[in-house]
Amino acid sequence: MLLSRDSLSFMFRSAALLWQKNAARLGEIDSRFGDGDHGVTVSKMASAIVSRIDGLKDESIKGFLEALSADIMAINGGSAGPLYGTFFEGLAAPLSDETEIDAALLKAMLAGGIGALFDITKARVGDKTMMDALIPAVEAARTADDDVLAVIAAATKASAQGCKDTENMVSKFGRARSYGEQTLGVPDVGAVSAALLFEGFNNLKEGTVQ
Numbered sequence: 001m002l003l004s005r006d007s008l009s010f011m012f013r014s015a016a017l018l019w020q021k022n023a024a025r026l027g028e029i030d031s032r033f034g035d036g037d038h039g040v041t042v043s044k045m046a047s048a049i050v051s052r053i054d055g056l057k058d059e060s061i062k063g064f065l066e067a068l069s070a071d072i073m074a075i076n077g078g079s080a081g082p083l084y085g086t087f088f089e090g091l092a093a094p095l096s097d098e099t100e101i102d103a104a105l106l107k108a109m110l111a112g113g114i115g116a117l118f119d120i121t122k123a124r125v126g127d128k129t130m131m132d133a134l135i136p137a138v139e140a141a142r143t144a145d146d147d148v149l150a151v152i153a154a155a156t157k158a159s160a161q162g163c164k165d166t167e168n169m170v171s172k173f174g175r176a177r178s179y180g181e182q183t184l185g186v187p188d189v190g191a192v193s194a195a196l197l198f199e200g201f202n203n204l205k206e207g208t209v210q
């Protein structure tokens with residue numbers, strides 16, 4: 001199976017819906033140790049996806065991801081906009097004018113996404129940030145079978161586990177850092193939204209947007 005532009009539309013639309021559905025919960029989590037804006041930011045990012053997605057019918061996947069990246073970078077919302085914008089820009093980096101994506105290219109895209117983030121943040125696994133979901137996701141994708149659905153499923157499972165693992169971590173980045181051990185027991189909000197992104201992508205397997 002190859003990921004067509006229709007498949008990617010489905011994946012991004014599903015992720016946007018999940019972000020919208022979980023916006024209130026994300027805002028609540030972020031209000032514990034952050035500034036509480038992550039739900040609003042995620043809603044804005046979801047709207048940016050929905051606004052861009054129809055253009056994917058007529059343009060390259062690279063063009064779509066680059067335009068989406070620029071939209072998301074421009075969102076005012078602390079660090080989340082630039083971080084997700086950078087991730088999407090990195091996904092586009094290995095592409096040229098493809099209109100379909102195979103497993104090898106999907107793995108390269110995910111590696112491009114995390115590589116772009118490595119350039120702009122020092123956060124790594126254990127620091128209680130979105131990287132705790134994204135780094136394991138990309139690593140699991142890299143070693144998954146050469147099948148696009150297997151790659152997405154592996155990334156989704158690893159991001160969910162990585163997100164859960166943040167409950168047992170003390171925040172080391174951002175505003176949450178000042179709360180120290182009080183952050184134990186609560187997942188990192190960026191890791192939650194990152195895991196939801198993959199969960200949305202993985203809905204492609206069921207073929208239904210939930």
Ligand SMILES: [Mg+2]
Pocket residue numbers: 030034035036037038078
């Ligand atoms: Mg915030």
